[in-house]
Amino acid sequence: MASDDRVVVDFDQHSPAYKAGFPQVSHELRSQCPATWSERHGGYWIITGRDLLGEMAKHPELFSNDHDPLGIRQGYGGVAIPSPVGGTTRGGFLEMDPPEQLEYRRVLNPFLSPAAVERWRPLVTELTKACLDDVVESGAIDFVDDLANVVPAVLTMGMLGLPLVDWVHYCEPAHAIVYTPPNSPAFAKVLEGNLAMVERLAEAMASMRTRPRAGMIKALVDARDDGADFDEGDILGTLVLLIGGGFDTTTALTSHALHWLDGRPVDRQQLLADPSLLDTAAEEFVRYATPAQGGGRTVTRDCEVGGFRFAEGERVWMAYALANHDPDAYAEPDEIVLERFPNRHAAFGLGVHRCIGSNLARMSFKTMLTEVLTRLPEYRCLEEGVVRYEDIGTINGYQHLPAVFPPQSRQGPPVVDVIDAWQERLEHDAPA
């Protein structure tokens, strides 16, 4: 494909070299060119310049998210690079273009605005306290398994309108499909677990007609019954997307922040003392780590944007994570500066595909961080037990983040009781 003057680089965001080199790899690429070309995965552009990325994101008509594995439309590959092998469905509205994509977002936005999200804060707070209470007597915690996996998962269940206790059925499959490389021996089993999860979701969707529960699933099903042109498979794809987006990203963000704060007692105290610092710090952690590292696009027609010529059919990786370290946009881009502001980061994506759950992520993250710093002010991470995702090219996450602290006595009810009590409340009065 590379026939003109494009800068060709040896690059693959799924490689161990990428993981080892992040975020410095950003500068190696950008110093050559804000748009470089890799021959991996059939060839694709890597967009690392913050301004170029912003300009391209304003043109969804030129850079398509569409995923069309069956070749019904143009056969485009969607947002994953490489596209999944043997797939038959697209990943909900993230793998659609406007105006179709906007129809789904219009139905879901009211659940995810700052005002709507605020109504779930009490659940998140109680649940976070319970997660910590369940481990405080032991003096040891795995921030991933015991907290950051649990809270976003239970919350997502509630927002979807699924039984809260069902989070356990979705948690491991949703994370494993992201952290297990497709070429690893474990992948077949992971795929199996993921298919079982999708099956369960399909059943839940069907049951909304006989036993409706307030939430996002019901809203999508109702919209379809009211005449929205929503394909059943696309609704299912949207639910898988909401689970993936709801679980893995906030887990990753919280883990990064707690890991960075290890051995930084002054920063911990300042974050607790100053809510406005917590606000800017949340944006800074999300910029620095960029849990969702980037998104794939397909060029819809020969075009020139930002001085670069793109050809129809070419694949593009919008490298949010790398653009977030562009020194032209951020002073000292590889430092975490808690009070950094302005901070026009691209970590939630840019343009019409901005992360629909960004407000939920912020609220959950800040609540978990505050509770940990309040309750376990002396926690120390156990470096030998820290496990980051083997492949960070999709989600820059952690599988394990163990820590220890002086044991203390429990103050409130266990997670199971909080979940039961909230289930009871939701049956009568769902927050959204």
Added chain:
Amino acid sequence: MKVRIDPDVCQGHTLCNLAAPKVFSLREEDGHAYVADEDVPADQEELVRKAVLTCPEGAISIDEG
């Protein structure tokens, strides 16, 4: 100073509201930003300039008048 948000460019990042909550409000239905009054009070001007710089989409413009 006058401030304006381009509604076609705003995507609901909410950072303007973080910068200047007295000037930028967020819509209940989707969290996209709006200004109730485009005339910026003098004590908010510096914060509004910050909002312009922090908007990831570049959706905010000001007229220093």
